[in-house]
Amino acid sequence: MRTRWWLLISVLVALLCFPPQWYPKSLRLQFAQWFGVSSYRPLPESRPPAGETGEEPCPTDVLGWRDAQTIEGVEIRRSPTCVADNPHAIAAFVRGTNNVSHQTLMKSGLTPDAVVKGRDLDGDGDPDEIHIRLEVVELNGGSPELQQPVTQFAIAPGIKPGFWVFAPKHFGMDTENFQSLKARALLRLPSPVIRIEQGDQVRITLENGHYMPHTLHFHGVDHSFRDASGEGNDGVPFTSEVPVLPGQARTYDLNPRTAGTKFYHCHVQPHVHVMMGLQGLFVVEENRPNNWLQTLNIGAGHVRVPSQAVKEQFDREYDLHYMDIDSDLNNRIQRFNDPRLITESMHRRYDVTDATSDYFVLNGRSFPYTFRESLVIVRPDERIKLRVANGGSNGIALHTHGHTVTITHRDGIAVEPASRITRDVVWIATAQRLDLSLVTTNDGLNSYGSGVWLFHDHQSRGVTTDGIGPGGNISAIVYEDYLQDDGWPKTYGVNWQPYFTEAYYRRQTPVWESYAPGLFSEPRMDGWMIVRLLGFAIALGAVFSLVLVASRHPERW
Amino acid sequence: MLKSPITGNAFLAVILGCVAMAAGASQQPGPAQTAQHTAHQHNMTLDSGGVVMNSNTDVLPRDCKQFGPDYEFTVSAGTEFATDNPGTVYGFSQHEFLVEPCSRVTITLVNKDQVRHQWMIHGLPRYLYPGGMFHLEAAGGHSRTGTFIVPSDHQTYLVHCDVAQHMEKGMKGQLKVGRGSGDLWSIPGVSGNFLADAYVPEEIEWYVGLSAVAAFVLTTLLLLRKRFF
Ligand SMILES: [Cu+2]
Ligand SMILES: [Cu+2]
Numbered sequence: 117m118r119t120r121w122w123l124l125i126s127v128l129v130a131l132l133c134f135p136p137q138w139y140p141k142s143l144r145l146q147f148a149q150w151f152g153v154s155s156y157r158p159l160p161e162s163r164p165p166a167g168e169t170g171e172e173p174c175p176t177d178v179l180g181w182r183d184a185q186t187i188e189g190v191e192i193r194r195s196p197t198c199v200a201d202n203p204h205a206i207a208a209f210v211r212g213t214n215n216v217s218h219q220t221l222m223k224s225g226l227t228p229d230a231v232v233k234g235r236d237l238d239g240d241g242d243p244d245e246i247h248i249r250l251e252v253v254e255l256n257g258g259s260p261e262l263q264q265p266v267t268q269f270a271i272a273p274g275i276k277p278g279f280w281v282f283a284p285k286h287f288g289m290d291t292e293n294f295q296s297l298k299a300r301a302l303l304r305l306p307s308p309v310i311r312i313e314q315g316d317q318v319r320i321t322l323e324n325g326h327y328m329p330h331t332l333h334f335h336g337v338d339h340s341f342r343d344a345s346g347e348g349n350d351g352v353p354f355t356s357e358v359p360v361l362p363g364q365a366r367t368y369d370l371n372p373r374t375a376g377t378k379f380y381h382c383h384v385q386p387h388v389h390v391m392m393g394l395q396g397l398f399v400v401e402e403n404r405p406n407n408w409l410q411t412l413n414i415g416a417g418h419v420r421v422p423s424q425a426v427k428e429q430f431d432r433e434y435d436l437h438y439m440d441i442d443s444d445l446n447n448r449i450q451r452f453n454d455p456r457l458i459t460e461s462m463h464r465r466y467d468v469t470d471a472t473s474d475y476f477v478l479n480g481r482s483f484p485y486t487f488r489e490s491l492v493i494v495r496p497d498e499r500i501k502l503r504v505a506n507g508g509s510n511g512i513a514l515h516t517h518g519h520t521v522t523i524t525h526r527d528g529i530a531v532e533p534a535s536r537i538t539r540d541v542v543w544i545a546t547a548q549r550l551d552l553s554l555v556t557t558n559d560g561l562n563s564y565g566s567g568v569w570l571f572h573d574h575q576s577r578g579v580t581t582d583g584i585g586p587g588g589n590i591s592a593i594v595y596e597d598y599l600q601d602d603g604w605p606k607t608y609g610v611n612w613q614p615y616f617t618e619a620y621y622r623r624q625t626p627v628w629e630s631y632a633p634g635l636f637s638e639p640r641m642d643g644w645m646i647v648r649l650l651g652f653a654i655a656l657g658a659v660f661s662l663v664l665v666a667s668r669h670p671e672r673w
Numbered sequence: 674m675l676k677s678p679i680t681g682n683a684f685l686a687v688i689l690g691c692v693a694m695a696a697g698a699s700q701q702p703g704p705a706q707t708a709q710h711t712a713h714q715h716n717m718t719l720d721s722g723g724v725v726m727n728s729n730t731d732v733l734p735r736d737c738k739q740f741g742p743d744y745e746f747t748v749s750a751g752t753e754f755a756t757d758n759p760g761t762v763y764g765f766s767q768h769e770f771l772v773e774p775c776s777r778v779t780i781t782l783v784n785k786d787q788v789r790h791q792w793m794i795h796g797l798p799r800y801l802y803p804g805g806m807f808h809l810e811a812a813g814g815h816s817r818t819g820t821f822i823v824p825s826d827h828q829t830y831l832v833h834c835d836v837a838q839h840m841e842k843g844m845k846g847q848l849k850v851g852r853g854s855g856d857l858w859s860i861p862g863v864s865g866n867f868l869a870d871a872y873v874p875e876e877i878e879w880y881v882g883l884s885a886v887a888a889f890v891l892t893t894l895l896l897l898r899k900r901f902f
Contacts, residue, residue: 221719227789227812228721251788254838260859260866267837285789287724287810290837294795294804303837323813325788327762327842362762363752363786365813453841454760454870465875 119666119673126658133652135645162637165629170616171273174198174488174604182603188216190408193420196493196596198603201414202301205284209411210421212243225302230285231411238315241406246312247319248411249285252326252382252394253303254278258450258458265450267291267299271475272482272581274618277446279393280330280382282307284412285323302414305480306437306507307396309413310380311423314403318370322360327455329359330394331366333383335547336528337398338372351383359384375402375425376528377503377549387468391445395507397435397549400528401425416479417490430553431498436490437480438544438573438589440473440508443582473510476578476588483581483590484615491605492554492593496566500554506544512578512589515541516554518569519593520562525551541574554593566595568605584621715803723782723789724810727802728819733775734798736825741776748792750811750834750844751785758861760870761843763790763834768846768861770832771853774825778848779818780809787813791834794848798824827851 136144136154148154177183177200184194187207195201204223208216212233213226221228227249234245256265256276265276267290283303292298312318322332333351341356343349348357349368360366382394397416401409404424413419416435419426426433445468448461475482479490494500502521506512522538523531527549531537538561544550555562572579572590581587594605610631614620628636666673717726733740746767754764763786772778782792793808807821823830827850834844847857858867874880 218719222717228719229812257838257841259841260868263868266841287719287789288726288808289793289835291835294806299837323788325836325839327838361752363788365787452870453866453868455762455842456760457870457872 119662123659123662123666126655126662130652130655130659133648133655135648135652160640160642162634163640165633165637166619166625168617168619168625170613170618173484173612173616174602177602188220190421193418195418195420196599196603197418197489197491199488201417201420203420205302205412205414206410206420209284210408212411225286225288225300227285227287233411237317238403240403242313242408244313244316246316246411247321248310249321249323250282250307250332251285251323252330253281253283253290253299254326254449255281255299255303255305255393256446256450258453260453262297264297266297267303268297269299269304269480270485271305271441271477271480272485272587272621273616275475275482275581275621277441277443277475278449279305279446280326280389281305281393282322282332282396284308284414304415305393305477306416306439307380307393309397309399309416309435309437311399311401311409311411311413312370312372313401313407313409313423314372314375316370316372318372319367320370321365321367323365324360324362327362328389328459329353329361329384330382330389331357331359331384332368332380333386334368334370334378334380334398336376336378336549337370337380337400338374339368339370343369353384372400374528375400376525376530377505377551378528379505379507379547379549381507385463388445388462388466390507391442391468391509393439395439397437397503397505399435399503415489418493426501429499430501432494433501433503434492436478436492436502436504438504438506438508438512438514439477439480440510440578441475441477442468442471442509443474445471468509471509473508473577474582476508476573476580478589478591483579483587484612486589486591487605488603490591491603492571492591493596493599494554494556494593495596496556496558496563498556500556502552502554503549504542504544504552505549506546509546510575511546512544513541513574514544514571515574516569516571516593518564518567519554519556519571521552521554523550524553525549556595566597568595568598568607569593581621584623585627586615587621721812722815723784723812723817724808725817725819726808726810727797727804727806727821729801729807729822730777730820732801733822734801734824737775737822739775740822741773743777743779744770744772745779745781746770747781747783749783749785750790750792753785755843755861758843761861763839764843764861765792765846768832769863770846770848772823772848772850774827774851775823776850777820777822779820781816781818782809782811783816784811784813789813789836790839790844791836792832793835794821794830794832796828796830797821823848823850825850827853829853829855829857831857 182195182200185192188211190207190210192203192206204220208224208226213228213230214232230249232247233243237244255267255269256278259266270276286302292300324330331351341350350356353359378398380398382389401423402425407424410421416437419433422433445466452458478486520538520540522536558565570592579588579590598606614625614630619625626636626638715726749766754766755761784790791810795806797805799805809817809819811817830848832846832848833840843861856864
């Protein structure tokens with residue numbers, strides 16, 4: 117057949133396949149005037165829900181870690197939340213790992229020199245010589261043989277960005293057991309809250325078992341620039357000391373004269389290392405008699421053995437550590453195994469000035485995991501102390517539903533009672549700490565009464581996990597009459613099951629499908645439209661080809 | 674200028690998923706441990722110098738008729754043993770251990786660093802070694818000694834330090850009983866990495882892509898120049 121006929125057929129096919137959506141609106145209206153409106157064709161049906169079951173929201177507390185208990189004479193409060201810290205470790209942090217029985221130490225997982233408590237220097241009934249040993253642990257790191265991260269710590273279902281954290285010196289495996297890739301409970305984000313007493317003689321040894329250099333820098337905690345032996349004590353590589361290289365250790369000396377909620381972090385390449393998770397709260401408690409402090413609070417959260425000064429004024433105390441994470445930085449440790457390549461990628465290729473955060477965590481977890489361990493549990497007419505730190509690169513507009521909070525301290529320094537302000541949104545800049553007083557008196561100002569009241573960053577991205585909501589740092593103030601025995605709150609809204617699936621945070625689940633499946637499920641693909649578009653593309657290609665052939669070979673026309 | 678994460682053989686990697694455990698653990702499946710590693714189920718000593726877990730100097734595995742020879746290894750551990758293997762940070766003075774079936778093996782772990790290191794072996798019979806493991810841990814500057822007796826099978830066992838990232842960054846070894854059962858991956862000085870880093874410029878994909886396009890255009894021109902142009 118002649119080229120011209122083929123050309124004609126191709127043009128016709130292209131025109132027939134050209135989808136109506138691509139015509140100018142005015143042209144379509146004109147067509148409708150001539151030929152009437154398009155005929156009815158049923159729209160695609162909804163896909164059935166995938167039905168992924170997901171994780172158990174509140175895992176059973178097999179080992180009884182939530183219970184109120186007395187270990188080594190330490191009265192440990194009941195943990196109201198679903199997931200609690202190891203009470204044997206808490207007892208060892210209070211007594212000192214050098215002062216507890218072999219059995220408690222074995223159950224704590226700590227080495228005998230992890231938290232050593234010495235003499236009572238002021239004779240007031242509690243030890244004032246404290247020696248803490250911290251290690252640097254990589255979570256969700258790379259491996260030369262596994263396709264998934266090792267020493268895993270998930271911030272939300274299926275979400276495992278790389279982290280570096282400080283962790284107490286411990287013995288044995290870093291995973292739960294040899295069959296598991298999950299990090300053991302002591303190793304997690306955030307780095308532990310350090311609690312010491314004003315005037316204590318504190319030594320903190322950094323045992324750097326990581327593959328990069330690190331230091332400790334005490335932000336806002338009273339310390340000398342150099343210690344008694346002339347060694348650097350400020351943790352800054354280009355002013356005070358050479359960083360602690362892999363396999364090495366260094367001890368820092370502190371003797372804080374002022375109390376308050378402070379901060380600590382690594383100061384090597386801090387724009388990278390601090391954001392990797394090498395940061396924690398540092399609380400200097402006021403000096404009181406018989407003040408046996410829980411020297412470390414693993415993963416922050418509920419303080420199960422509060423200080424004497426806090427007990428004088430408050431019924432409960434919670435440590436709340438906020439962070440935001442740029443996965444483009446944190447996941448670089450998973451892309452290479454050679455430390456030289458990792459170092460180059462993180463410290464030279466990565467540009468923090470182009471950074472955007474995608475994960476927002478409270479005490480190392482995002483919603484819904486925050487509800488397992490970072491709820492603020494209250495009863496009516498209580499006074500609650502919240503120590504809030506923002507270790508992220510962005511500010512936080514912390515909003516409390518149903519309550520107002522009063523700022524009593526800023527960066528650990530008391531605000532004069534006359535100038536204290538009470539509000540329902542508090543702004544916390546990067547590295548700032550606020551001590552908040554939450555009063556649960558139902559008076560329409562402090563509290564609107566019992567319930568499950570959210571608290572979260574009110575900036576939109578903060579309540580998402582890489583843009584998927586609900587996620588981010590959402591947690592809740594929960595009154596005990598709204599709490600089940602297992603520590604999970606009684607909620608009256610939608611089914612939470614989708615939030616406990618990896619698919620939801622991989623953007624694979626329609627957000628309202630679980631409660632309105634017919635209405636909001638994903639529609640099936642329109643196969644005919646795909647055929648039509650492909651037909652158009654092929655016909656158009658044929659048109660060009662035929663024109664080319666005809667122009668080169670007029671005899672075939 | 675170096676560093677493209679080229680991880681070829683992705684399909685192979687999926688099949689081989691848990692290579693680390695291949696030789697060591699798979700032979701003794703045992704009941705899955707779900708709870709936290711509870712220390713008291715092991716026979717173990719712990720003090721500030723370190724840990725010795727599941728040491729066994731005299732009980733012969735069931736499949737052994739009599740003792741094989743005795744072996745003693747003094748293994749030093751630390752950053753100084755990484756210098757011979759570029760791209761690692763930690764290492765052992767020896768990454769491969771060869772012993773006869775049913776032999777008694779005594780390991781002395783000497784830690785040359787100021788941080789904890791371990792010499793841990795997996796996949797031993799669980800009725801003798803709870804969790805199938807024998808484990809030495811030495812605090813910085815300390816050493817620890819322990820003994821275990823290997824079964825009669827010709828088998829390769831994983832040896833490593835389980836401090837986070839130490840195995841990945843060089844503290845990995847293997848113990849071969851008899852002929853062993855092949856080599857494990859990524860043993861410094863013995864075997865290669867399964868997921869190998871590519872030491873090429875990050876922009877390599879562009880260079881490769883542009884080269885391919887240029888080759889295509891040139892070839893086409895050469896082949897078709899008579900017919901069309
Ligand atoms: Cu650092
Ligand atoms: Cu090690």
